[in-house]
Amino acid sequence: MYSDDELRPVSALQHFMFCPRRAALIYLEGLWSENRFTAEGRLLHRRVHDARRGEKRPGVRVARGLEIRSYRHGLVGKADVVEFHSSSPGQSPQVTIVEYKRGRPKPALDEPFHVQLCAQALCLEEMLGRGVSDGAIFFGRANRRVEVPLDTALREKTLAAIAALHELIGAGRTPAARYQARCRRCSLLHLCLPKALRPRATAARYLALATQPPAPDDA
Structure with missing residues (x-):
């Protein structure tokens, strides 16, 4: 069992699955930068959480912004x-x-979304004392709900990700930068500097990239 001080944000799993270095920059080094995509996501979550709490539909009771935690898995x-x-x-x-x-x-x-969803289900199962087999992701731009089976394969992948996240934060070391195509979508690109921090990068290139203004989406 984990203590209160050892609980990690469930949302950290999404960052970790996208890029372990991103998770370390956020949760070890305290870095954050918002772009249009992260801002839109934050506002969407706020609207969802602030909607009618405890609403009821025929045959369905809906809880929004429900606080969850798991001492078994060390998540909150x-x-x-x-x-x-x-x-x-x-x-x-x-x-x-x-x-x-x-x-x-x-x-x-x-996949990072599925792992985050499954981790939330693990927390809920511990709180309710019963299994949760059904999950879904609602995509705002598409206005579409996609069902996600919380099956054995996803649970095993999620448990492995949880263990790796705890190991990363417990070690207290940020992984080395490695540029990939996905880096272009990251709001921390101008803080991470994956191209500048490659082994062969020169000091001059590092300084040039470190001092250039952020891209318009990151402003």
């Missing part, structure tokens, strides 16, 4: 939406956890 955070679907009399309601994202579904790139 908020679930955007948790749906409690009525079942047969005398039986516990069926639980579905829903995460909101700003963009559109991209099957080849959505």
